[in-house]
Amino acid sequence: MANKIVLDQASMQRALTRITYEILEHNKGGQNLILVGVKTRGEYLAHRIADRLEQLEGVQIPVMAIDISDYRDDRLGQHTKLGLDEDDRVNIIDQNIVLVDDVLFTGRTTRAALDALIQIGRPKTISLAVLIDRGHRELPIRADFVGKNIPTAQNEKIQVHVKEIDGTDEVEIVH
Amino acid sequence: MYKRTTDENLKRILFLGSGETDFGMQGENDAAIYQVLPILKSQGYRLFFVDDNPYSLALESSEAETIVATLTVQSIKSIIKEKQIDAVFPGFAGLRGLRLWHQVIAEWREEDGARPVGLGISDKTLDLLNDSTALFETLSAAGLAMPEATIVRSQSEANELLRDLELPLLVRAHNPAQGTTRRIVRRLDDFEEAVNQVLSQSLTKEAVISKAINGLKEVSLLVLRDKAGNCLQVGASEDMDPIGIHTADSLSVAPILTISDQIVQEMRAQAFLVADILNVQGPVHVQLALNERTGQLYIIKVSPYLDQLSNRMALMTGYPVMLVAAQLATGRRIMDVELPADSYHEKTAMMEPVMDHIVVKLPVFSFGDLKASGIHVNRQLNSIQKSVGSALGFGRTFIEAMEKAIRAAHFNNRSFSPKYMKNVSDDEMIQQLIHPHDNRVLLLLEALRRGYEVDELAELTKIDEFYFYQLKQLLVTEERILDSGPSHEQLAEAKQSGLSDGLLARFWNSNLQNIRTLAKEAGVIPTYKALEPSAGEFPENAHQFFATFEEENESVAVSNHTILLVGSGAFRMGDGAAAGYVTSVALSELRKLGYHTVIMNNNAADASLLPHLSDKQYLEPLETSDVMAVVDQEKPEAILVPGNRRKLIASLLALGQRVIVLPKEKHQPFGPEADESEFALNLFYDGQRAYPLVLTQHQAGEIRLVDQDISGTDLAGIHLDHSGVYQLIWRKKGLNWVKHVDLPDFSVDSWLRPMPFGQIAFLSKLLKISLIRLVVRSWKGGLTENDLGALVAHMPDLRGSDFAMVSDRTDFHLHLQPDAPIDSTRFEMGAKIVRLQED
Amino acid sequence: MxxxxxxxxxxxxxxxxxxxxxxxxxxxxxxxxxxxxxxxxxxxxxxxxxxxxxxxxxxxxxxxxxxxxxxxxxxxxxxxxxxxxxxxxxxxxxxxxxxxxxxxxxxxxxxxxxxxxxxxxxxxxxxxxxxxxxxxxxxxxxxxxxxTNKQVQNTATDKAYSNPGRGFHIIVIDFGLKNGILRVLGDYDANVTVLPYTTSVDEVLTLDPDGIILSTGPGNPEDLPESVLTLIRVLQSKVPMLGIGLGHELFALANHSALTVLPAEYHGMNHPIQEIISQEIFYARQGRGYVVDPEMLDSKRLFVTHRDLVDQSIQGLRHRDFPAFSVQFFPDGAPGPLEAKRVFADFFETVVDYVQKNN
Missing domain, CATH: 3.50.30.20 (Carbamoyl-phosphate synthase small subunit, N-terminal domain)
Structure with a gap:
């Protein structure tokens, strides 16, 4: 069966726009705000949101990227390496962190990211923004900002494409 | 493969030319390129331009390095390498340009090195355009409706389809060699021949067969899209004639009058979607069909390149389509486009233009001229283009615009005599209502005169009722004028309906001068309205005007040092397409000499109407009354008129005007017979003396320079009324291209004629001397020593040439189905400069 | 004659x-x-x-x-x-x-x-x-x-009525509502209740709306009673809100901003409107005699989301604390470009979000 596009470029842009507005609503004017993108695509989405915040408020919001591939609790191996790039380290103590990911599924990725963040410091708040919430949570995790809810079957896969690496902006369901 | 990603690296841009003019290509591309070169150059680009069109104005531009070369993959590749081109701009060369660029991409090899980027259109889109099945699928997948189509590769496959599909069917070539040919097959008997014909025209030997959607309303939209995906609608026009008649052959109207906003907006949304799918940076022309009963829309053609609609929309709306399109292609966003501040409001580029006037485009057919030469053609209009040009009429009502378009297209009002159609029998009338000929509007009027009802006519012709109400109103006006005789009120009404003084003189058995006097008494004088894209919302420094009869005149005379040029109007067969070149060069030179210039013309493809070439442009018909009205307004020092407009010249002289004649024969001369050669001693006459230029040999469809020094020829006996470029002509049997020919006794064995405009353009390029500029300079009382020196000193070097001009490429059979061969000199549609092979 | x-x-x-x-x-x-x-x-x-x-x-x-x-x-x-x-x-x-x-x-x-x-x-x-x-x-x-300055009274309904659908419950406060808005709400199958602008907060909230639209309307918004502004102030903090045209002007007034009168009104559909956050431009039907004064915008409460690039006028606002926003132009495409309908898409996404979070 053919892949089905569930979010085209325009809708994806609009979803990011709405997430940005909502982040602003919850973080007065973007003060003490840090965006943390979950690698790979979450990082690009975080930059997009930061660009939008800059267009609106003229402020530059720091963006960090976090690589949680070693942090997943369902994978074997030691938590030997921090998921944050050394260069990107910002003092996150008492900051409002928005974790940005492309898809929220079981919640395990998010949890890993939370672990990684808390290891570095103690932020004031952490909230979660995802482009797609596809359901099937295995952990008590809920996104604060959702671009689009897309109910899926367990065996389906959601693929988010971003212009920066995939050439297009769209989200499709792969069967 | 190496590809550039940032615009900073685009320094050296090669513009592709569109080649020879033809049905549907009348120089609009060349005019567009000529227009955009200066602004791109000012933005820091190094520009190159290649073409093989002898009539090209852009080839003589000083803003680019211009190259005369045949438009082949080989020559483009070598230019790219030699000139280290970073980017190629194919979109201003029409479909030909896109095809050529696509081929260059396909034939680019590793060893050719870094390939330049294509501006305005992506490689992927080019692939899509070349594969109509894929295009169909892509557009369908996006939810756009198109008449369903099937591709067949043989006659038998086509016959198979007949089982499933009912007639009428639309048969067209897949990937046609040039343009798109469409044939509607109504009778089974015609099917085989039609399929055969289009198979042979297809590069891939494939035909596309689809259900014909005749009778639906046809609409054209022009949209612009930028790199960021922002879209803007430049405008839309509706065809009066339904689908089934080629849009070029239809009377069309802008803005859209008879379609509701809901559908207008749906069409706009679809056009934007098409532009998005094709990922274009520049113009997209989308043609749609509307079934008014169901509201169903069909996309019938998408053209993501500059075509005639672009130039026409620019002229009709005052929105600088080409200046914007070129900058979008180089990567600017719509809101970042720069426009010359002296002509436009600073926000013009990003505002969608709105029209507070009506423009009617009327096609021009050459059937009459052909008939005069004993050639009969198929006059029934169908889905293959038969018109050779078009004229625009500008007005504030549909009737005014239509009348002015008719006058613009025909230079006279012969056709509008109520008697004209009396001889058509009722049977013929019904036949022609259903199967229209070129005299469409006249026939509709005659039908109304004979008492046909509006709904009956609307049903027979599939033309919107609105137009019949309008024509009825015109008939009422016409009757009142005839019945009442000359009066102030009737004169006012007639002029508001776009009628000319000449026609009124005939209606009232009077003469032009009397009508003019009456008009002045009655205060019925034109008020010129600025043509600008904001519909009055903003003050714009408009330079374009059209006449109407209302209260406020917005035109202020340019200066007391003005020359008025009367343009050439619509293209006709013969060297029509070269006329724009001649007028444009004359405008440019007059300005250099310090004159202010005002041009009158009505042909959107004509470069002479480009805003930067003159101080003011009047978009008007070119009859005596129109010209005199502008004369009254501008009080020019002199009026420049092409020599073929003999009646106009006589009338202007009779009215005491100073006229400068640009020598031109009434008709393009016939070419030599099939077994003979024509020789021309080309000469320049500066008002006092004739100077020999070069010798040319002409055969049917081809002209070459003879490698013979004629600089010493004694032309002292020649005295002419007007300075200009002329030819002494003689003919000889034989078809050898000669290296030497004995000159005849010019006083006996030859005749003298003005050099046809096409040849002036051709020779100017080969001689690298702009002959028209010299002609213009000579009007001030002969050439200066400097000019003469250059002319005389230069000639002996220029005897032969590697280049010939060829004009036998037009497919007359396809368009006109003539019953005899058409003389490609007399009825030239276009020409090409070709490099001669070494013998 | x-x-x-x-x-x-x-x-x-x-x-x-x-x-x-x-x-x-x-x-x-x-x-x-x-x-x-x-x-x-x-x-x-x-x-x-x-x-x-x-x-x-x-x-x-x-x-x-x-x-x-x-x-x-x-x-x-x-x-x-x-x-x-x-x-x-x-x-x-x-x-x-x-x-x-x-x-x-x-x-x-x-x-x-x-x-x-x-x-x-x-x-x-x-x-x-x-x-x-x-x-x-x-x-x-x-x-x-x-x-007259009673245009809203002349045109707006004085009785509540419903335009039923099976989707979200949208309340439209009528200041001179145009059908286009109802048509678009119909496209979303919204269950619409149209209320007079004199309705009280309690009456609105009793109906348990999923979203509120402040409709278009004629005349000078400052001619309307203060109670309208109070109504908006309370509702915007509770339910997603979209103001259109006059509704946008009232939204601004309710949030302590002021308007200016345009010397020559603009009625047309050819000005580019830029969505600031994405920098995209689009076109929409506009009809305005008043605009929000940028000097008098209470930027503690509101921020600008859209501008007309021709005259730089404010075309869209959003509340800093609530899912409440407004547009000066007409996004219903009746008449006018359909690309402006994206505003309704945004509104309904916001409504979805609100409903999910509050169930």
Whole structure:
């Protein structure tokens, strides 16, 4: 069966726009705000949101990227390496962190990211923004900002494409 | 493969030319390129331009390095390498340009090195355009409706389809060699021949067969899209004639009058979607069909390149389509486009233009001229283009615009005599209502005169009722004028309906001068309205005007040092397409000499109407009354008129005007017979003396320079009324291209004629001397020593040439189905400069 | 019959009368859109106004059942250059001329509308009258006439009514609602309740809305009672809200911002509107005599989301603390570009979010 596009470029842009507005609503004017993108695509989405915040408020919001591939609790191996790039380290103590990911599924990725963040410091708040919430949570995790809810079957896969690496902006369901 | 990603690296841009003019290509591309070169150059680009069109104005531009070369993959590749081109701009060369660029991409090899980027259109889109099945699928997948189509590769496959599909069917070539040919097959008997014909025209030997959607309303939209995906609608026009008649052959109207906003907006949304799918940076022309009963829309053609609609929309709306399109292609966003501040409001580029006037485009057919030469053609209009040009009429009502378009297209009002159609029998009338000929509007009027009802006519012709109400109103006006005789009120009404003084003189058995006097008494004088894209919302420094009869005149005379040029109007067969070149060069030179210039013309493809070439442009018909009205307004020092407009010249002289004649024969001369050669001693006459230029040999469809020094020829006996470029002509049997020919006794064995405009353009390029500029300079009382020196000193070097001009490429059979061969000199549609092979 | 338009500044424009032979007074404005005349003259925002059309030929598309923006036109006059007599109505052979007659609205055609528009562009929107004879009496009448400021009362509903659907429950506060908004809500299958602007907070909240729309409407928003602003202030903090046109102006006023009066009103659909956050531009039908004053914007409460790039006017606002936003332009595409409908898509996404979070 053919892949089905569930979010085209325009809708994806609009979803990011709405997430940005909502982040602003919850973080007065973007003060003490840090965006943390979950690698790979979450990082690009975080930059997009930061660009939008800059267009609106003229402020530059720091963006960090976090690589949680070693942090997943369902994978074997030691938590030997921090998921944050050394260069990107910002003092996150008492900051409002928005974790940005492309898809929220079981919640395990998010949890890993939370672990990684808390290891570095103690932020004031952490909230979660995802482009797609596809359901099937295995952990008590809920996104604060959702671009689009897309109910899926367990065996389906959601693929988010971003212009920066995939050439297009769209989200499709792969069967 | 190496590809550039940032615009900073685009320094050296090669513009592709569109080649020879033809049905549907009348120089609009060349005019567009000529227009955009200066602004791109000012933005820091190094520009190159290649073409093989002898009539090209852009080839003589000083803003680019211009190259005369045949438009082949080989020559483009070598230019790219030699000139280290970073980017190629194919979109201003029409479909030909896109095809050529696509081929260059396909034939680019590793060893050719870094390939330049294509501006305005992506490689992927080019692939899509070349594969109509894929295009169909892509557009369908996006939810756009198109008449369903099937591709067949043989006659038998086509016959198979007949089982499933009912007639009428639309048969067209897949990937046609040039343009798109469409044939509607109504009778089974015609099917085989039609399929055969289009198979042979297809590069891939494939035909596309689809259900014909005749009778639906046809609409054209022009949209612009930028790199960021922002879209803007430049405008839309509706065809009066339904689908089934080629849009070029239809009377069309802008803005859209008879379609509701809901559908207008749906069409706009679809056009934007098409532009998005094709990922274009520049113009997209989308043609749609509307079934008014169901509201169903069909996309019938998408053209993501500059075509005639672009130039026409620019002229009709005052929105600088080409200046914007070129900058979008180089990567600017719509809101970042720069426009010359002296002509436009600073926000013009990003505002969608709105029209507070009506423009009617009327096609021009050459059937009459052909008939005069004993050639009969198929006059029934169908889905293959038969018109050779078009004229625009500008007005504030549909009737005014239509009348002015008719006058613009025909230079006279012969056709509008109520008697004209009396001889058509009722049977013929019904036949022609259903199967229209070129005299469409006249026939509709005659039908109304004979008492046909509006709904009956609307049903027979599939033309919107609105137009019949309008024509009825015109008939009422016409009757009142005839019945009442000359009066102030009737004169006012007639002029508001776009009628000319000449026609009124005939209606009232009077003469032009009397009508003019009456008009002045009655205060019925034109008020010129600025043509600008904001519909009055903003003050714009408009330079374009059209006449109407209302209260406020917005035109202020340019200066007391003005020359008025009367343009050439619509293209006709013969060297029509070269006329724009001649007028444009004359405008440019007059300005250099310090004159202010005002041009009158009505042909959107004509470069002479480009805003930067003159101080003011009047978009008007070119009859005596129109010209005199502008004369009254501008009080020019002199009026420049092409020599073929003999009646106009006589009338202007009779009215005491100073006229400068640009020598031109009434008709393009016939070419030599099939077994003979024509020789021309080309000469320049500066008002006092004739100077020999070069010798040319002409055969049917081809002209070459003879490698013979004629600089010493004694032309002292020649005295002419007007300075200009002329030819002494003689003919000889034989078809050898000669290296030497004995000159005849010019006083006996030859005749003298003005050099046809096409040849002036051709020779100017080969001689690298702009002959028209010299002609213009000579009007001030002969050439200066400097000019003469250059002319005389230069000639002996220029005897032969590697280049010939060829004009036998037009497919007359396809368009006109003539019953005899058409003389490609007399009825030239276009020409090409070709490099001669070494013998 | 020759009739005349007298402007407050004394200028007279003459033409042929059509529609009703009535003498009327109104504020004269101009419209540069080239489509949608029927939607325009039936839009309640034009209550009390006379409209000059830049489009040279008006009426060529007849009168259609699906092009009404309200049941009856509220304009006081229509001034065009050329009038087309095309009938499309199956029952009554209705055309524009007969339509205006039926509603006792005068029209003028064969007017040099371009001259009139250029004049209005310089002198501003103003009071005017359409008369048979230009004399001192007519001029005195015009000077003496005070135009109503009760346009919202004239056009808005005074009774609640519903336009049922099976989707989200959307409450529309009516200030002179145009049908286009209801049509779009219908596209989303919204379950719509239209309420008078005099409704109390309690009445609204009792109906448990998923979203609230502050409708378009005519006239000066400052002529409306303070209770409207209070209503908005309370509701915006509870339920997703979208203000449109007059609704946008009221949203701004409710959030301690101020308006300015435009010297010449803008009515058309050709100005680019930029969504600031994405930098994208699009086009929409606009009709405005007032805009939010950027100097007087309370930026602690609101921020600007859209601007008209031609005059830099504020075209969209959003509340800093609540899912409440507003647009000056008309996003319903009736008439006008459909790309502006994205505003409704945004609104419904916000509603979805609200409903999910509060269930």
């Amino acid at each position: 020759e009739r005349h338009l007298i402007l407050e500044d004394g200028t007279v424009f003459s033409g042929e009368g059509f529609g009703a032979p009535a003498t009327t007074f109104g504020e004269v404005i101009f419209d540069t859109a080239t489509s949608g005349y029927q939607e325009t003259i039936t839009n309640p925002i034009y209550d009390g106004q006379m409209i000059v059309f830049a489009m040279p030929v008006v009426g060529a598309d007849g009168i259609h059942a699906e092009a009404y923006e309200s049941i009856s036109p509220k304009i006081r006059g229509m001034i065009v250059h050329d009038l087309a007599e095309v009938s499309t109505n199956r029952q009554r052979r209705m055309n524009l001329d007969r339509f205006l007659k039926q509603y006792n609205i005068p029209g003028l055609y064969q007017v040099d509308t371009r001259k009139l528009i250029r004049h209005l562009r310089e002198t501003g929107s103003q009071k005017a009258t359409i008369v048979d004879v230009v004399d001192d009496h007519a001029r005195d009448q015009l000077q003496a006439t005070v135009l």
